[in-house]
Amino acid sequence: MNSTSVARTARAIALGALGIVLLGVIWEVYKLLGPAAGFELFGVQLLPRTSDVAMPHLWDMLARALAPANTSAASQPVWLAVALACLSSLGTAAMGLLVGAVVGFGLALVMLRLRVAESAILPWLVLSQTVPLIALAPVIVSWGGRVQIGEFEWQRWMSVAVIASYLAFFPVAVGALRGLQSPLVAQQELMHSFAAGWWKTLLHLRLPASVPYLIPALRLGAASAIIGTVVAEVSTGAKGGIGRLIIEYAQSGSSDPAKAWSPIAGAVLMGLAAAGIVALVALTLGRFRRNEVTA
Amino acid sequence: MSPASGVKAVEVTGVTKTFPTKAGLVTALDDVALSVAPGEFVSLIGPSGCGKSTLLRLIADLDTPTAGSITVFGKSARQARLDQDYGIAFQTAGLLPWRSVTANIELPLQLHGAERAQRRDRVAELIELVGLSEFAGSYPEQLSGGMQQRVAIARALAERPELLLMDEPFGALDEMTRERMQSELVRICGETGAAVIFVTHSIPEAVFLSDRVVVMSPRPGRIREVVEVRLGDARGEALREEAAFFTSVTDVREALHGTPGAPAARGVESR
Ligand SMILES: Nc1ncnc2c1ncn2[C@@H]1O[C@H](COP(=O)(O)OP(=O)(O)O)[C@@H](O)[C@H]1O
Numbered sequence: 045m046n047s048t049s050v051a052r053t054a055r056a057i058a059l060g061a062l063g064i065v066l067l068g069v070i071w072e073v074y075k076l077l078g079p080a081a082g083f084e085l086f087g088v089q090l091l092p093r094t095s096d097v098a099m100p101h102l103w104d105m106l107a108r109a110l111a112p113a114n115t116s117a118a119s120q121p122v123w124l125a126v127a128l129a130c131l132s133s134l135g136t137a138a139m140g141l142l143v144g145a146v147v148g149f150g151l152a153l154v155m156l157r158l159r160v161a162e163s164a165i166l167p168w169l170v171l172s173q174t175v176p177l178i179a180l181a182p183v184i185v186s187w188g189g190r191v192q193i194g195e196f197e198w199q200r201w202m203s204v205a206v207i208a209s210y211l212a213f214f215p216v217a218v219g220a221l222r223g224l225q226s227p228l229v230a231q232q233e234l235m236h237s238f239a240a241g242w243w244k245t246l247l248h249l250r251l252p253a254s255v256p257y258l259i260p261a262l263r264l265g266a267a268s269a270i271i272g273t274v275v276a277e278v279s280t281g282a283k284g285g286i287g288r289l290i291i292e293y294a295q296s297g298s299s300d301p302a303k304a305w306s307p308i309a310g311a312v313l314m315g316l317a318a319a320g321i322v323a324l325v326a327l328t329l330g331r332f333r334r335n336e337v338t339a
Numbered sequence: 340m341s342p343a344s345g346v347k348a349v350e351v352t353g354v355t356k357t358f359p360t361k362a363g364l365v366t367a368l369d370d371v372a373l374s375v376a377p378g379e380f381v382s383l384i385g386p387s388g389c390g391k392s393t394l395l396r397l398i399a400d401l402d403t404p405t406a407g408s409i410t411v412f413g414k415s416a417r418q419a420r421l422d423q424d425y426g427i428a429f430q431t432a433g434l435l436p437w438r439s440v441t442a443n444i445e446l447p448l449q450l451h452g453a454e455r456a457q458r459r460d461r462v463a464e465l466i467e468l469v470g471l472s473e474f475a476g477s478y479p480e481q482l483s484g485g486m487q488q489r490v491a492i493a494r495a496l497a498e499r500p501e502l503l504l505m506d507e508p509f510g511a512l513d514e515m516t517r518e519r520m521q522s523e524l525v526r527i528c529g530e531t532g533a534a535v536i537f538v539t540h541s542i543p544e545a546v547f548l549s550d551r552v553v554v555m556s557p558r559p560g561r562i563r564e565v566v567e568v569r570l571g572d573a574r575g576e577a578l579r580e581e582a583a584f585f586t587s588v589t590d591v592r593e594a595l596h597g598t599p600g601a602p603a604a605r606g607v608e609s610r
């Protein structure tokens with residue numbers, strides 16, 4: 045871990061925060077200056093209405109987030125309900141990313157080892173990502189429902205994690221393959237001259253060389269896992285996650301418009317948290333991210 | 340680990356190497372024979388494309404000859420590679436950027452399962468030998484080209500090989516660094532007693548370093564002449580100014596051009 049990569053990470057965090065602030069400012073400025081009825085062209089709504097129902101003030105959203113979620117006496121405040129749901133979804137997404145990363149890396153190793161496998165597998169990987177998630181979700185849920193091994197019973201959140209991993213494995217597989225193939229012929233020949241076999245070359249040359257490719261791949265994979273988790277929660281009706289909460293709160297509709305924005309903000313923060321975790325992992329690998337040297 | 344007497348460090352007999360290319364068959368080497376005695380320093384010199392690198396790669400078992408045979412210390416090139424009988428260094432140092440100087444030199448020892456304590460001692464020796472003690476913890480990107488090349492040489496020496504194969508290791512260095520590295524190499528070879536096959540484009544470099552200079556010609560790659568350089572073992576900087584040195588330079592130059600008294604070897608030294 046060196047100081048330049050720490051500085052780079054700090055800068056990324058600052059820029060991210062600035063982006064959020066800027067988004068808030070644009071929101072309020074548009075609400076203040078935009079046309080009340082929005083803007084329609086040939087019956088297509090191009091700009092949103094600025095009414096309090098369509099676009100509540102930021103401070104109203106914040107106030108709503110701090111208030112109890114519903115009228116019952118035991119009700120949690122909205123922000124806490126959202127935070128707990130985010131944590132649950134983050135856990136599911138992390139599981140999905142873990143599975144996806146392992147599968148993706150495994151596929152990359154197979155493609156590295158067998159040239160034929162690369163041309164045989166890669167098109168299928170690309171194809172797999174074009175299957176709509178909405179179509180996939182019920183299939184996986186119904187398969188999961190049939191899994192029962194002794195005490196173990198398939199849970200709904202596991203289906204969600206599988207769907208998340210289905211999205212997450214792809215960038216990892218592609219990034220890992222590129223990284224593992226990145227060592228120069230001269231470096232490979234050096235390992236050969238040391239009489240190092242395939243596994244030793246993998247461990248001492250290809251793996252470390254793949255790190256600069258793996259980190260952006262993991263970042264993409266993490267984002268995919270989060271999107272996959274939220275979408276899968278919505279489409280499978282899994283309870284406890286942020287996806288469910290987004291639907292639930294949106295149903296309060298026009299009577300409580302500010303409430304619906306809390307889980308959306310929560311989902312955004314969750315994505316940022318995931319990116320932050322990957323960045324932290326990357327920090328510990330700074331040594332492997334040096335540029336190639338040329339004599 | 341001294342080789343049995345009479346066994347050559349390298350014995351190349353009747354080696355031909357052709358590469359199939361889109362433009363047809365390229366004959367990189369045609370019926371080449373060369374033998375190098377243990378402890379002997381032999382340079383390969385010749386214009387670009389005459390097969391110097393190819394010959395070195397065949398000896399290193401990075402490629403196999405189309406015809407002919409190569410033995411290294413009496414074994415096949417492949418066995419010699421598996422036994423780590425040679426160390427190799429290329430024009431680009433080829434250091435692993437994520438490893439420190441120490442860890443780069445340590446790599447072959449680590450790959451061959453040497454014990455940690457042993458490794459540490461050997462690496463300390465080697466760093467001392469190439470004069471980089473202050474930079475043991477530095478990373479390649481923090482080193483100059485000359486220093487990187489020294490690390491590569493130390494790495495090549497890690498397994499105490501009886502043979503060093505070097506392909507234009509100083510080709511990318513400036514003239515001053517280059518002359519200093521040549522003196523270092525002479526000293527290191529004196530201390531280790533290894534035989535060396537050294538590819539170069541530079542006539543003075545070949546003469547300064549070598550016991551014999553093998554002059555090659557291109558299309559197809561052949562050995563044109565072998566020039567004996569007898570400058571003795573004490574090769575100080577002063578040697579570069581001695582008459583015997585210039586005589587040998589002239590010998591090599593004439594061998595390169597095929598005609599005695601030919602004009603200065605333009606286009607050879609400059610490459
Ligand atoms: N892998 C290869 N494929 C095709 N041709 C090659 C290959 N390696 C070398 N050659 C050809 O063999 C000849 C000798 O090359 P090389 O040994 O690199 O020459 P040198 O090192 O003396 O400059 C050249 O004509 C080169 O184009």
Ligand SMILES: [Mg+2]
Pocket residue numbers: 391392393
């Ligand atoms: Mg060459």
